[in-house]
Amino acid sequence: MNKAAFKAQYRAHYHQVFGLCRRMLGSTQDAEDATQEVFMKGYRSYAHYRQHRPFGPWIKSIASNYCIDLLRRRKRLAAVFSDIDGSQAEPIDTALATEDALINEHDAHSINEAVIALPEKYRLPIVMAYYSDASYEDIANKLGIKKNHVGVLLLRARQQLRHVLNSTIAEI
């Protein structure tokens, strides 16, 4: 396995990794740096990577872990999730409780922008659950929160997304 092969994989997967980092970190600049770091890490452990597995999920798992580590190093995770840790989440309306249009009524670009605009505590679970297909348990472990809070955050994230998407339309 040589560098040329890795470089080909880099070109093929840069967009995906950058996209994941941008969604997790919420900043284009941070995402650019993080993407480089992720591929550097990937390059170092490339030889250990079992080639019969798809490269994409492997490099994206590195990216996801790296972004979480980065946020943890910046002590942002603890601060972001401290308000829900150990306490009951805010009550959630039993009805759908909104006149907003559903998320699926918007195009992919708007949804992406709305996800990036979400506060970190909603953005991270959304990206991990619906981009990386992580289970509630995985998300809870990585973010250092309780499993039952993950569902609450995801539900509230959907409500926020609907609201943000509809506000954007209203502004237009």
Add this chain to the structure above:
Amino acid sequence: MNCPTLLVQSHYADGELDSKQALVFEAHRSHCDACKTRQHHFMMETEALKTALRTDVEVLTVPQLHTAPSARYAFLTIALVITGAVLIDIAWQKLGVALSFPGWLNWLVPGVVDTAFNALDFFAGLLQAALGNGGRSLQTTLLWLTPVILLFAFVHRHARHNASMPALLLCIVVSVAYAPESSALDIRHDDDRITVSANEVIDDTLIVAANEVVVEGDVSGDLIAVGEKVTIRSKIGGNVFAFAEELEIESAINGTVFALGESVEINDTSISGNLFLAGEKFRNDSPVIISGNVLLAAKDAELGADIGRELWAATSSLVFSGTIAKDLRYYGGELELSGQAKIGGHLRAMVADEASVKVHDTAQILGERTVELVPEETSKHSTFDYYFERLMKLLAAFLFGLLLYWLLPSLRFMSALDGRDLLGASALGAIALITTPLLAVLVMFTLIGLPIGIAALLLWIIALYAAPVVAGAYLGDAILGNNEHHKPVLALLLGLLILFVLASIPFVGSAVRLIALIMGLGIIVRWLREFWDAQNYREA
């Protein structure tokens, strides 16, 4: 009938409801249109989210792949090294900490640690002497340099490329503004004679050259004196660099003395730093106090100084009658320690025969006395066999390296370790160097652990041989650059060649070998860890 909460429905939509609750919900949903609709909405939203999130972000250009260490880690590494140097220097100079490795380390790596540390000690003194004149000490220089580097690294990291260049310029300006003041120069030269009279005070660095030079007035900075005959009888605030056929010093010198002369006499003098002296004849009759080390290379020398640290002498003959706080290392013809001589540390002499070392009965040597005999043949550096042996060793290391990377190709990827990782890896290497044999021996004491202990020791010995090869490959990769046109075999050869050349230099060589060993071991340990991680990797 009450509908389940949104939270329960959301859990169900995400497949996170346990089977019992899921059955209850499904039973309810079968006859509740509102819940059916809500589930449908949830599913539609989830699909829309997945599709949107998995749509590639538009990136106009994919940047170049960087596998080289990033600049900020390089800055951080430099800053850490400088900070470490400051702390060691402060401990060394201000607190008078005597640094010496415990003897058992030498058992692990015979000869290397001791020699490396002595070399480190010596060069630290040299560095201090070079930088520490007048008000400008090594500590102050390094102390202002460290925040400047860290500041630049911080700005580089956070402001990124558009602000890096102004930040660099700002740091240079800050460096210049806060740098310690340098002395002005006073340059004097004459074909015949120059005298700086006793009532004259030179508040600068003085450079003086003449047939005969006499300095009797005080100099606050450095003194550089060149002449056929140079006499210095004054207070010198900084270092003294004196080159003369006949050199005479009677001074109080606040720095280090570098002296070269055919005949050198130093009397009634105190030197705060080190004394580096080379000449045909050297003698001192009246008291001389030297706070640092003395490095003496002369044909015949008589020395009665009080030396604060070590004396390293290479002479045809040396008569010593002073005191040395630490070791005396002697290389050459004949060494005589007179009755007043006192050595606080060890005496290590390398001479042609034992009778060449004469120690008076009343002379005191507090440490060990070791006399090594110089082999009769000429220097190993001048024999063909030596170079042939080195070449064979290089070839063996190269072939071993090729075999190693053929068997374990992933080791090659460790060249992408950046400065920060390498520092961490080196720390791991140092720990592995010491702890592996100890743990192996401990494990051997248990019956079941005997084969494990033996295997660990064997692996450790192989790793000791492999470590410099791995370090050589890293060095080669760093020099040739880890780019598309990278030639790994050439990089390995180049790295090993450089290491072998550096390792052949006296004193420095031992330190190079030790650093390469620790660095290489660290890279191997790091590789083992990544290998382990990769085995345990769970696909996302």
